[in-house]
Amino acid sequence: MRARRLPLGxxxxxxxxxSLGIVFAETTIEVxxxxxxATISAFYIFFAVIIPALYRTGMDTEKIFLGGLAKSPYxxxxxxxxxxxxxxxxxxxxxxxxxxxxxxxxxKEKKEK
Amino acid sequence: xTTLAPLPFIIMIFSxxxxxxxxxxxxxxxxxLIATSFAVAFLVNTYFLVLSLERKFIYDSLGExxxxxxxxxxxxxxxxxxxxxxxxSFKYMEERSETWLYYLLYQLFIAxxxxxxxxxxxxxxxxxxxxxxxxxxxxxxxxRRRSSILAAYRYLALSIFGGIIIIxxxxxxxxxIHSLNLAEIGALGVGQVNLLATIYFLGFGVKAGLLPxxxxxxxxxxxxxxxxxxxxxxxxxxxxxxxDIARILGSMGIVNSYIxxxxxxxxxxxxxxxxxxxxxxxxxxxxxTRLHVGKxxxxxxxxxxxxxxxxxxxxxAVFLGLAGTLANSGFNSEEALVLGFGGALLHMYNHGFSxxxxxxxxxxxxxxSHSEDLDTMRGLAKRLPVMKISFAVGALSLGLIxxxxxxxxxxxxxxxxxxxxxxxxxxxxxxxxxxxxCLSVWSNVFFSASEEEDNRPTIVPMALRLPGLLIGAxxxxxGSYFTLExxxxxxxxxxxxxxxxxxxxxxxxxxxxx
Numbered sequence: 001m002r003a004r005r006l007p008l009g010x011x012x013x014x015x016x017x018x019s020l021g022i023v024f025a026e027t028t029i030e031v032x033x034x035x036x037x038a039t040i041s042a043f044y045i046f047f048a049v050i051i052p053a054l055y056r057t058g059m060d061t062e063k064i065f066l067g068g069l070a071k072s073p074y075x076x077x078x079x080x081x082x083x084x085x086x087x088x089x090x091x092x093x094x095x096x097x098x099x100x101x102x103x104x105x106x107x108k109e110k111k112e113k
Numbered sequence: 114x115t116t117l118a119p120l121p122f123i124i125m126i127f128s129x130x131x132x133x134x135x136x137x138x139x140x141x142x143x144x145x146l147i148a149t150s151f152a153v154a155f156l157v158n159t160y161f162l163v164l165s166l167e168r169k170f171i172y173d174s175l176g177e178x179x180x181x182x183x184x185x186x187x188x189x190x191x192x193x194x195x196x197x198x199x200x201x202s203f204k205y206m207e208e209r210s211e212t213w214l215y216y217l218l219y220q221l222f223i224a225x226x227x228x229x230x231x232x233x234x235x236x237x238x239x240x241x242x243x244x245x246x247x248x249x250x251x252x253x254x255x256x257r258r259r260s261s262i263l264a265a266y267r268y269l270a271l272s273i274f275g276g277i278i279i280i281x282x283x284x285x286x287x288x289x290i291h292s293l294n295l296a297e298i299g300a301l302g303v304g305q306v307n308l309l310a311t312i313y314f315l316g317f318g319v320k321a322g323l324l325p326x327x328x329x330x331x332x333x334x335x336x337x338x339x340x341x342x343x344x345x346x347x348x349x350x351x352x353x354x355x356x357d358i359a360r361i362l363g364s365m366g367i368v369n370s371y372i373x374x375x376x377x378x379x380x381x382x383x384x385x386x387x388x389x390x391x392x393x394x395x396x397x398x399x400x401x402t403r404l405h406v407g408k409x410x411x412x413x414x415x416x417x418x419x420x421x422x423x424x425x426x427x428x429x430a431v432f433l434g435l436a437g438t439l440a441n442s443g444f445n446s447e448e449a450l451v452l453g454f455g456g457a458l459l460h461m462y463n464h465g466f467s468x469x470x471x472x473x474x475x476x477x478x479x480x481x482s483h484s485e486d487l488d489t490m491r492g493l494a495k496r497l498p499v500m501k502i503s504f505a506v507g508a509l510s511l512g513l514i515x516x517x518x519x520x521x522x523x524x525x526x527x528x529x530x531x532x533x534x535x536x537x538x539x540x541x542x543x544x545x546x547x548x549x550x551c552l553s554v555w556s557n558v559f560f561s562a563s564e565e566e567d568n569r570p571t572i573v574p575m576a577l578r579l580p581g582l583l584i585g586a587x588x589x590x591x592g593s594y595f596t597l598e599x600x601x602x603x604x605x606x607x608x609x610x611x612x613x614x615x616x617x618x619x620x621x622x623x624x625x626x627x
Contacts, residue, residue, distance in 0.1 A: 008214075011247075018240060018244070019221075019228060022178065022237055023175055024176055025176055031177060038247075041247055042247045045251065046269045046270070046273060049265050050269075085254050087254070088251070089211055090210060097260075098408065099407060100486055101484070
């Protein structure tokens with residue numbers, strides 16, 4: 001987790017620095033510097049998000065080349081390729097993944113879904 | 114700096130850092146610090162808004178910032194909604210573990226929005242636009258669904274696309290006039306102004322959610338965000354971006370017919386398309402509207418509000434375009450500015466209030482029904498008896514019904530003899546479709562048959578109930594005032610018109626008459 005925290009911390013510090021920098025900026029070059037710092041931060045966040053977003057969230061383990069094994073390796077298809085939420089150290093909320101809380105919705109309603 | 118006008122911006126930055134440090138020790142103390150910071154920032158801003166509308170405060174500069182009547186007016190809406198959203202979040206997000214990051218980004222996001230409206234330097238506006246994208250994109254993912262990651266990615270990708278267009282415009286502007294100040298664009302030739310206007314309109318239009326690019330990210334990002342963030346994105350951020358469009362294109366001259374036609378065409382298209390999408394989503398769901406990032410199709414309540422946001426920003430663009438159209442057709446250009454830009458600024462409050470009211474109440478309905486899908490959100494009238502009324506207030510205001518805040522838009526666009534008939538027809542059609550969508554959601558959530566056996570009133574925590582009720586009350590109070598003033602029962606003299614004149618002029622200039 002800490003490895004993820006440091007770049008995020010630097011990124012947010014750059015945002016705060018560039019915002020406050022505008023208060024003290026006197027020349028166009030200084031304004032450009034502030035804008036550049038904010039852009040660096042934006043690109044870091046963008047790339048931190050893009051990787052998990054484009055990652056496939058599940059696969060058919062049967063399709064893995066088994067190298068002569070009789071049965072598929074002990075792998076869970078949905079979990080195998082499921083990176084967590086980028087930048088936020090929280091787990092994906094599986095209960096709300098279908099736009100309703102599957103743990104609390106009545107069984108009849110779940111069936112209807 | 115000669116006054117305390119920039120204080121709300123500074124408070125938000127320092128409170129973001131201070132509350133994070135305090136939160137390491139005590140969550141309760143952190144929440145108190147956040148609420149106090151928002152309250153102080155809001156009160157200071159209100160004080161300067163009153164002064165500026167009475168012409169006792171002209172403007173204040175701090176570095177590249179310029180705080181004037183129009184910027185303070187838009188900041189007021191942002192701060193009010195952010196204050197209520199923070200109170201709402203204390204309860205709505207209390208079960209989450211990473212709240213320190215949530216509140217840090219939340220307050221920075223508000224500071225960035227204030228920054229976006231408080232400068233005439235295009236590079237500074239761009240900087241805060243970029244920063245607001247970063248903070249809000251991370252906040253979108255706090256829903257913790259897989260689909261919210263995809264929504265945040267699309268949002269960031271489109272924001273960076275818009276940013277690249279803007280930065281291209283900024284470099285070209287600097288090459289032409291060696292200045293980043295919007296006031297100096299007037300020195301350019303008509304062709305150059307038109308091209309620069311198109312570039313900035315495209316770039317900021319992405320963020321404002323206008324067609325065509327708004328459809329690619331807005332419904333997904335807004336509907337995937339947690340309710341308080343969805344509220345800020347829909348009711349504040351898109352309007353802040355629309356205000357920047359008004360400031361930038363207005364600085365290029367409101368009598369420019371090319372800019373006026375561009376605003377009018379895109380505004381009308383966004384207005385109609387957004388409302389039609391909202392109605393189709395309310396009736397048939399994402400199977401027909403598409404533009405969905407979830408694993409399965411739903412009839413998403415938040416998606417209805419997201420599509421409706423595109424429509425409401427369209428109104429603002431139409432207002433801005435009308436200013437130019439009227440000025441070009443022999444109408445007094447000062448009056449055209451008041452009608453167009455003043456009307457747009459009034460509509461920002463109508464949309465901001467009604468959308469936030471609907472979203473705050475929708476959040477409670479989602480909590481109670483454990484669903485965001487209209488197919489399973491049913492029959493809550495007995496469980497949420499007060500909310501079934503307050504929800505209707507927001508819906509009626511969005512449908513421009515007299516007695517609500519929507520009456521100001523109705524009056525300026527439909528009952529104004531200077532507005533072309535085609536625009537009037539489009540506005541009437543949009544209002545009717547929006548109203549149908551809102552009432553469809555209302556009847557579905559509260560009055561359709563429910564399988565639920567327990568129909569006793571649900572006790573909703575005050576932190577979740579208060580924001581919606583307060584905004585609902587403001588819609589009724591201001592709406593009644595505007596309705597009575599329109600019907601001639603109450604007379605305000607020239608006060609309202611003068612206030613609109615100050616706001617409209619300070620949107621495009623640092624000071625009135627300057």
